[in-house]
Amino acid sequence: MIQPLTDAKPYTLTPGSNGVIETQTLEVSIGPQHPSTHGVFRMDCVLDGESVVALKPVMGYLHRNHEQLAERMAWLGSMPYTDRLDYFNSMTNNWAYALAVEKLAGIKVPDRAEYIRVIMAELTRLLNHSCVIGFMLQDLGAWGTPLLYAFRERERILDLYEAVSGSRMMCNYMRFGGVRVNLTDENLATAKDIATRFPRFLDEFEKLLTNNEVLLARTQRVGVLPKELAINAGISGPMARASGVDYDLRKVDKYGVYGRLEFRVPLGDIGDVYDRYYIRVLEMRESIKILQQALRDIPQGPHIAPEVKLRNFKIPPGDGYGRIEGPKGELGFYLVSDEGGKQPYRYHVRPPSFINLTILEDMCVGHKVADVVVILGSVDIVLGEVDR
Amino acid sequence: MGFIGKGLFEGMVVTARNFVGSYFDKERLVTVQYPEERVQVPENSRTFPFLVFDKDSDPVASMRCVACKICEVECPPQCIYIVMDRDEKGKPQQRPKVFDIDISVCMQCQICVEVCPFDAIKMDNNYEKSQYGRFDELVEHLPELLKSNEFYNKIKPTEATAVDAKLKADAEKKAKKAAPAAKPAATAAKPAAPAAPKPAPVAAPTAKIAIPDDAPFTPEQRQWLSGYLSTVAASGVAPAAAAPVAGTPAAPATEAPAGNWPWHDPGLGMQRRLDLAKETPIADKLMAAMAQTDCHACGYDCRGYADAIATGAETDLSLCLPGEAETANMLKKLMQEAGKL
Numbered sequence: 001m002i003q004p005l006t007d008a009k010p011y012t013l014t015p016g017s018n019g020v021i022e023t024q025t026l027e028v029s030i031g032p033q034h035p036s037t038h039g040v041f042r043m044d045c046v047l048d049g050e051s052v053v054a055l056k057p058v059m060g061y062l063h064r065n066h067e068q069l070a071e072r073m074a075w076l077g078s079m080p081y082t083d084r085l086d087y088f089n090s091m092t093n094n095w096a097y098a099l100a101v102e103k104l105a106g107i108k109v110p111d112r113a114e115y116i117r118v119i120m121a122e123l124t125r126l127l128n129h130s131c132v133i134g135f136m137l138q139d140l141g142a143w144g145t146p147l148l149y150a151f152r153e154r155e156r157i158l159d160l161y162e163a164v165s166g167s168r169m170m171c172n173y174m175r176f177g178g179v180r181v182n183l184t185d186e187n188l189a190t191a192k193d194i195a196t197r198f199p200r201f202l203d204e205f206e207k208l209l210t211n212n213e214v215l216l217a218r219t220q221r222v223g224v225l226p227k228e229l230a231i232n233a234g235i236s237g238p239m240a241r242a243s244g245v246d247y248d249l250r251k252v253d254k255y256g257v258y259g260r261l262e263f264r265v266p267l268g269d270i271g272d273v274y275d276r277y278y279i280r281v282l283e284m285r286e287s288i289k290i291l292q293q294a295l296r297d298i299p300q301g302p303h304i305a306p307e308v309k310l311r312n313f314k315i316p317p318g319d320g321y322g323r324i325e326g327p328k329g330e331l332g333f334y335l336v337s338d339e340g341g342k343q344p345y346r347y348h349v350r351p352p353s354f355i356n357l358t359i360l361e362d363m364c365v366g367h368k369v370a371d372v373v374v375i376l377g378s379v380d381i382v383l384g385e386v387d388r
Numbered sequence: 389m390g391f392i393g394k395g396l397f398e399g400m401v402v403t404a405r406n407f408v409g410s411y412f413d414k415e416r417l418v419t420v421q422y423p424e425e426r427v428q429v430p431e432n433s434r435t436f437p438f439l440v441f442d443k444d445s446d447p448v449a450s451m452r453c454v455a456c457k458i459c460e461v462e463c464p465p466q467c468i469y470i471v472m473d474r475d476e477k478g479k480p481q482q483r484p485k486v487f488d489i490d491i492s493v494c495m496q497c498q499i500c501v502e503v504c505p506f507d508a509i510k511m512d513n514n515y516e517k518s519q520y521g522r523f524d525e526l527v528e529h530l531p532e533l534l535k536s537n538e539f540y541n542k543i544k545p546t547e548a549t550a551v552d553a554k555l556k557a558d559a560e561k562k563a564k565k566a567a568p569a570a571k572p573a574a575t576a577a578k579p580a581a582p583a584a585p586k587p588a589p590v591a592a593p594t595a596k597i598a599i600p601d602d603a604p605f606t607p608e609q610r611q612w613l614s615g616y617l618s619t620v621a622a623s624g625v626a627p628a629a630a631a632p633v634a635g636t637p638a639a640p641a642t643e644a645p646a647g648n649w650p651w652h653d654p655g656l657g658m659q660r661r662l663d664l665a666k667e668t669p670i671a672d673k674l675m676a677a678m679a680q681t682d683c684h685a686c687g688y689d690c691r692g693y694a695d696a697i698a699t700g701a702e703t704d705l706s707l708c709l710p711g712e713a714e715t716a717n718m719l720k721k722l723m724q725e726a727g728k729l
Contacts, residue, residue: 077464080497145403152418159430166434166511172497180502181432208402211395311462311503312687 025053028369032061036139036373039383043360043372050368055361059354062387070347075101075176075313078347083170085349086385088128091120091161092326094174099255100322100333101176105315107305113178114257115298119191120173121256121324122287122294123161126198127154128327128380129238129280129287130205136277136377137209140218146208153201160190176313178304188295195291202284210278219273223363223375226271233359237329237352239379242279243271249325256324261293276378314341328352328380349388353381431544434511436491436528437500438535447534448483452508454654455484456683457709459500459509467493468500472710479657480679480710487533491517492526505684507551513543651676652690658714670726671698677718679710697723 016022028045031037040061046054066085070078082097083090095117102109109117131154134147158168164187165173165180173180183191209215225235230243240247248265250258266282268275315337323332329352336346356379364372409416420427443450455472473485500509512535519525541548649672651661658677665676675694682689686707688696696702697719705719 073464074462076499077462080464080495080499084495149406152416155418162433163430164432166430166432166498167496170496172499204402208399212399213393213395216395311458311684 023049030369030372032058037376038135038381041381041383041386043376045364045369045372047369050370052364052367052369052372055364055372057357057360059357059383059386062383064384064388066388067347067349071344074311074343075315076310078344079174080170080172083172084384085351085388086326086328086331086353086382087169088131088382089124089327090169090171091124091173092324092331094171095121095256096322096324096326096331097333098174098176098322099324100320100335101315103322104318104320104335104337105176107177107308109178110302110305111257111299112182112301113303113305115294116179116183116303117174118256118258118261118294119183119291119298120161120179122291123157123191123194125287125327126194126284126291127157129284130154130201132327132377132380133205133209133277133280136273136374137215139373139377140215142214146205149201149205149208153198156194156197160187160194163187163190175304175308175310177308178302180304182303183298188298191291192295195288195295198288199285202281202288206281210281215277216274218371218374219277219378221270222273222367222371223378224270224272225359225363229359229362230271233362234355235329235359237326237356237380238279238283239276239329239356241265241283242268242275244269249323249330253323257294258290260297261290263287263290273374273378276380312342316341319346323350326352328382328385329356349385351385351388353379353383353385354388357381357386429513429515431546433513434496434498435515436494436496436512436517437489437509437533438512439487439530439533440508440510440537440540441534442537444536444538447536448530451483451534452506453484453487454482454506454508454681454683455480455487455710456506456679456681456685458503458505458683458685461685461709462499462503464497464499465493465495467491467495472712477657480654482654482681482710484530487530489528489533490526491528492522505682507555510540510544510547649675649691652680654680656680658718662718669698670722670728671695673722674698674719677711677715677722678708679715681710683710685709698728700728 026047028047029042030045031042032040037043042058042061044056044058045052064084066078066081069081079094079097082093085093101107130150131147134150137146138144161171161173162168164183165171225239225243227244230240230245235243235245236247236249244267246265246267249255250263251265263286266279266286268279317338319334319336321332321334323330325331330350331352332350334346334348334350335344338345360376360379363375367375406416411417439451439453441447441451455470457470457472460466460468460470467490469486469488469490470484471486473481473483475481496511498511501511537548537552541552649665651664651672652675653661656664661676661680662673665673668676671694674697675690678690678693680690686693686702686709688702693702693707697705705723706716708715708719
């Protein structure tokens with residue numbers, strides 16, 4: 001039962017003694033079945049005229065009991081389920097889970113596997129960011145054009161995913177101690193081709209959008225997230241960096257081989273929707289740099305640590321937290337192993353979408369209701385990850 | 389040099405270039421008219437699992453699946469259901485009677501393929517599996533699941549070639565291993581040997597004792613064995629005469645060369661296997677109680693699991709999946725008899 005946010009006043013059209021018609025606030029439920037909510041998500045808005053007075057995000061429509069499911073099956077069994085968290089970025093989800101288990105079990109990952117992981121993660125970042133921009137423009141009313149251009153590029157990356165892992169989106173590619181299938185020279189050539197082509201697409205994309213007056217008018221100074229608030233609310237990923245928080249786990253943790261790769265972390269200064277758009281464009285440019293370095297440096301060797309067993313994989317008691325910089329922010333898995341160690345005693349996901357969404361009301365209050373969908377679009381959520 | 393609407397105008401130029409380009413440039417025209425045109429799926433592409441069999445003449449007998457149930461246990465969404473086939477006496481047949489995959493539950497994760505030690509289950513790449521119903525139509529049974537090795541070779545040539553090579557190497561290794569190990573066993577079988585059904589053509593003219601036709605020996609080994617046995621028989625020395633049961637090794641199994649376990653044959657029934665292991669130490673008896681598939685479902689091969697139980701390293705007696713309750717109960721009984729439980 002959703003409690004109304006305000007006390008409803010009786011509606012009247014009779015002008016008061018001063019001749020002004022008395023008005024009341026209106027509670028509007030956007031979603032759960034609404035195209036601009038990016039899935040089954042509901043926003044309980046209280047409107048004064050067209051302005052938002054209060055907003056309450058309502059989650060849980062896509063709850064699948066992910067964490068409890070993982071606690072009843074073997075360590076490997078929940079790997080394919082992580083694909084279904086943020087179904088745009090199954091590769092990075094796999095990586096975060098594998099990293100947590102590797103930390104807990106003390107597994108060393110071969111160099112080639114680390115490079116393959118970096119390549120896959122950066123390709124994922126490219127496809128996620130370009131599609132997110134497309135979806136945000138879709139919410140703005142740019143029907144289809146930017147989104148379909150983004151999808152056209154994304155398809156090349158998904159083709160590579162399918163050739164390597166067997167599936168376009170539900171890759172289930174990473175394994176504890178490495179990756180499931182080695183990259184062939186042909187796959188590497190495709191990845192190189194994508195890395196050389198993508199900047200051209202990005203230039204075109206930017207020409208279409210960056211200086212577009214409609215986009216500027218609709219996004220600048222809209223949904224401002226101040227730096228202090230972003231830090232206090234635990235926001236991570238491009239959203240935090242758009243507000244000027246210099247926090248990128250690839251630099252902070254240097255997990256994988258990110259310590260060996262050269263790249264910069266772009267930062268915004270205002271933290272409005274436009275910054276969040278442009279940060280993603282700049283991050284894609286950095287991702288291409290990382291990709292090119294990784295494709296140049298990738299060594300030969302095994303793609304998976306040979307000592308890791310596929311079945312009857314046991315982890316000594318203990319707990320561990322593995323986190324990576326996913327395209328949406330800090331994606332972490334907290335795992336506890338107990339006696340026996342056949343399956344996790346506790347399995348917790350720290351989903352970036354969910355935590356970034358908690359700040360939605362602070363960004364929306366005071367703006368028009370039409371801006372709410374744009375602000376939501378700029379947060380970059382996937383409901384599979386929000387609700388788990 | 390800017391003017392109002394410059395950004396918009398530039399955007400329009402981009403869309404115009406894409407629109408016009410889609411008529412000339414393959415890069416910009418990416419649509420495929422699906423039912424008429426089809427995209428070639430990559431070799432690695434996966435949809436739903438199928439079971440591989442080797443001989444077209446008899447798919448059921450030549451299927452690689454031994455119903456060890458590893459995939460049933462490991463399947464994350466639990467969409468596989470297996471019942472082992474048994475003959476009228478209840479002897480396991482090392483193949484599934486029922487093998488169902490609920491493809492409305494299957495999430496195409498390929499874990500069944502990865503954990504299968506027999507290369508029996510593989511991923512198909514058929515993406516057109518729509519059905520008219522939502523219930524029984526979406527459960528695939530054994531007849532639909534069985535596909536030939538040729539089909540597997542056709543859809544995934546690289547992978548299938550590697551698997552075929554591996555299986556062939558394994559078979560050769562097994563044959564090589566079986567040959568030396570068979571020597572003492574054959575020696576032990578001497579008292580029973582004269583009762584062999586019919587004398588096999590043997591190269592050595594003095595041979596009086598024949599090796600059964602179906603014994604897994606190369607001609608050279610056969611020749612050597614026949615000669616050896618005949619000599620032994622002629623000299624009147626019966627090295628294995630003390631063996632009470634035909635086929636039981638004269639020496640305790642611990643002294644026998646590795647791999648010499650007459651009960652290690654999945655075709656034998658439980659009682660027969662235990663009879664063969666009657667006079668042996670507890671570890672061998674435990675091993676005889678297992679399903680003998682060496683499927684590693686328990687995390688060991690049959691020998692390893694038996695040793696682990698005997699030494700106390702493994703306390704769980706219910707790990708033998710293909711042996712089902714029969715093995716678990718027998719293990720418990722044996723352990724109780726030995727006073728270890």
